[in-house]
Amino acid sequence: MVEIKGLHASINGTEILKGLNLSVKAGEIHAIMGPNGAGKSTLASVLAGKEDYEITSGEIMFDGKDLLALSVEDRAREGLFLAFQYPVEIPGVSNVNFLKTAMNEIREYRGLPSLSAKEFLSLVKEKSALVSLDSSLATRAVNEGFSGGEKKRNEIFQMAMLEPKFAILDETDSGLDIDALRIVANGVNALKNSENATLIITHYQRLLDYIVPDFVHVLFDGKIVKTGGKELALELEEKGYDWIKA
């Protein structure tokens, strides 16, 4: 579903990604781990299309399309979703209005009719239950006054609503207590099917106790230096990242 080949990306002239290769197939969950500054969040931003980064070489194919040629919104409409590490607040815009706008834009792109208010609201009800999101949060302004945990759950709620083909979770576990972590993980697991794929970017192994990845990759100095199964995460937890660097 996603093929990244020889990806080089830099910001303000500093190269962050230095020839990254990654292949993700439908139905798979991949985890990317690595020390601070390895380029984990850069990868997420580049995939989503953040303008600050310059792609100097390499290619990314998404479902047979050249991802780098698509605008930020078209990537989203093609089914790419990024759960942000730091979700922004949009004062005065209700979560529901925000999501309805997003869904209808995506549906229009795909040639589908808009959802009726009734269909939409029943979907909100169903999906917010998935991440135990209080229904009052749905009517509040996007992320405004949300606690750290609520923001992260709201990201997964949005993911559930938009049903992406490829979801990237950027440090979704950071700042979550064990209960919230479990709720978020359950949500992600419930959304998993044979047609979609998930990329989990994380610093710690902890989230992987709840979401079991098919592959674990270690990102170091802008490249994937090691790939393994779930046991690699445990090994990293035990030994730290130094043995990779050596």
Add this chain to the structure above:
Amino acid sequence: MAGYTENDLANDLNQQEYKYGFVSEIASDVVPAGLDENIVRWISEKKNEPDWLLDFRLEAFAVWQSMQEPEWAHVAYQKPDFQAISYYAAPKQSKKYDSWDDVDPEMKATMTKLGISLEEQQRLTGVAVDFVMDSVSVGTSFKAKLAELGIIFCSFSEAVQEHPALVKKHLGTVVPMTDNFYAALNSAVFSDGSFCYIPKGVRCPMELSTYFRINAGGTGQFERTLVVAEEGAYVSYLEGCTAPQRDENQLHAAVVELIALNNSEIKYSTVQNWYPGDKDGKGGVFNFVTKRGLCESHAKISWTQVETGSAVTWKYPSCILKGEGAIGEFYSVAVTNNYQQADTGTKMIHLGKNTKSTIISKGISAGKSQNSYRGLVQIHANADNARNFSQCDSLLMGSECGAHTFPYIECKNAGAQIEHEATTSKIGEDQLFYCQQRGISEEKAISLIVNGYCKEVLNQLPMEFAVEAQKLLSISLEGSVG
């Protein structure tokens, strides 16, 4: 707003130019350009006015001649040549219509283009519309229904003929002709406008709505609006404005007076989208308006305005909180783009005890525009326990525009409580990126963020108006980012 939002918006967003920029080919009865005593007399005679009103006009004209155009506002523009303006333009067909079917089809088409066909309004929305094109009110609906309740809602000229005592009693009592340069000019040459009277204890069952529109080229529009709410009465009044696209600068100098007697309430909402000039700042309406309301004991006046149009705006809807426990509110969204300039705000004059005022002002500047909030909160010595809360927010889009805040506070009573909050922000790239990552286009994201920013004000508008205001905001800000 569930039903409305985004698809309608998409259509509107396709229209890059001023949406209301068409000129109706209706023969107008236009007085030659220039202003002297004879013109004032001519207007008064044309309108078959009583002597007291002619005297009022002549006195105002004399006052105006002795005054200077104000220069303290934060705006720069080529001063209008007051001798080059025609002070009266009425559609030529001046006979009264017996039924809606008799109305000039061209005029109906104009209204349809404005999206406010009277027929439709009557049938669908229950809004009574008094449609003022150029200077004469051409259609007043629902009058019969309102009359049953003793409510008078008609054109100003008609009120002068039918209810002279009421007009004479209240005209100029809130905005005296000596108030300022434009108010004096308006008092001398006002052509028409609206009059609204709600008797004691009556709650007006529908929103009263007037559309103003400047049609003929080179004419100024000087409307006069007078709203009187007797004791315990309630009325919600809507005013919408558009002007066709023209190269020259048109002058609009209106006066609005509201009188809220004991325990009454007046809600006055404006959506103003006069032609703002083109992308290079050529043309556009000069909007120099004096709006003021008087609140007697426990009365409430609430001004809500969404200002997206005009090349230059100079406007301060104000409240004189005279009686004990009177309440004044001002909710404003002012958008400027390209070369537009707005200097707008309010004055809250606290005279009575326990008076309360709230000011919520949201300025949005884009392009090379300048947007200023200017407000005065004045607490007089007798106004024990007076309270004011002001919030002035500015949103900047791009780096060539300006936002300015000029809050004045004068307090002569130590027991008063005054709060002022102000913020300035930019539409965050992070916010835009977040929206776009969810599949929302940049234009729509901006509209979403801006509407969210203005929500406190838009929420004050009646439903139909709020929808129109949202669309206007998006249209006004098109292409202003990136």
